[in-house]
Amino acid sequence: MTGRLSGSGRLSTRDRIIGAVDDVLAADLDATAARLQEISPVAAELIDPLRAFTARGKRIRALVTWWGFEIASRTPADPEALARIAGSVELLHAAALVHDDIIDDSDTRRGRPAVHAAFRDGHRTDVWEGDPVLFGTGAGIIAGDLCLSLSEEMYTAAGLPGLLAPEVVRRHDDFRRDVMVGQYLDIRLQAAPVPAADIAARAEEVLTFKSAKYSVEQPLLLGAAIGGADGGLLEALSAFGLPLGRAFQMRDDELGVFGDPAVTGKPAGDDLRQGKKTVLVGMTLTALAEAGRDDDAAWFSARLGAADLEDAEVDRMAALMRDSGAVAAFEDAIETRMHEARGALEDLRTRADLHADDVELLDFYVRTLTHRTS
Structure with a gap:
């Protein structure tokens, strides 16, 4: 996770931060999917829409989290640890958006199906039993809650002093x-x-x-x-x-x-x-x-x-x-x-x-x- 700073300044470039956060999110979601697979072959389905949901974004919150640390600290942090702090912020944001789309009854997010809509549509496509809307809403709430939990895990795992x-x-x-x-x-x-x-x-x-x-x-x-x-x-x-x-x-x-x-x-x-x-x-x-x-x-x-x-x-x-x-x-x-x-x-x-x-x-x-x- 190397990268140059912004010219002669001490703040890391946008590209460096976004790349580092993207890498941490992808790696941690893959690791979580593997852990869920051990619980049940179908439990990892919860990660698929979250992986797609968090793969893109402006990372505006991750950027200022990282820059806030660099503005305040004269001691550089381990980049991977800082990426985990910033990534935890992104997962909190993702959780809020997943729940927000359910609250607003909004089927799209960033030009793709919202998480609850993806679960609902999958239920319909596979012709499962019960109400696809109710299933989609329930699965979406659970996925959002899982995002909150993963956000806390990533934050704690950063291991930064203080x-x-x-x-x-x-x-x-x-x-x-x-x-x-x-x-x-x-x-x-x-x-x-x-x-x-x-x-x-x-x-x-x-x-x-x-x-x-x-x-x-x-x-x-x-x-x-x-x-x-x-x-x-x-x-x-x-x-x-x-x-x-x-x-x-x-x-x-x-x-x-x-x-x-x-x-x-x-x-x-x-x-x-x-x-x-x-x-x-x-x-x-x-x-x-x-x-x-x-x-x-x-x-x-x-x-x-x-x-x-x-x-x-x-x-x-x-x-x-x-x-x-x-x-x-x-x-x-x-x-x-x-x-x-x-x-x-x-x-x-x-x-x-x-x-x-x-x-x-x-x-x-x-x-x-x-x-x-x-």
């Missing part, structure tokens, strides 16, 4: 707990009646705990804590990671409406079909109300997530988002958060004594997360 330090334990606990709380906040927001004027604020709360913190800030802080970061450095990293995580998720919500299915791997307007009360939806309803377009706002609210929602209605919703000015305001909000992250990066440069090449690498990461098409 994993039991109080600050490291707290950061690891926060990381795992908050995403689950955020997931509940999300499904509650979708289920409970919420005044249109309050949707944007409630959705921002969900966005923060379900995605923003867990996508960037918390893995960054976990890696830094393992690397021995002090309180001041952790605060500086948080100031960089939290607004970036928010901008990342806001871009994801925009792509959930306007993204190209060939690139996102999701149907166009998927969030509207699922009735997602996102920040963008809240801003649209507020903009329509402020413009006195109460009929449009009422129609939008009534049809959002309707079981019989037609393609033409999805198109009309998207048009209302644009011509109400909500999309433009939403883009401005993304840019504001991106600039907050860049401003914090300048402070981080001084506090952590980062080389210009390291700052350039992190700035590229900012642009990758905020200006993307998938």
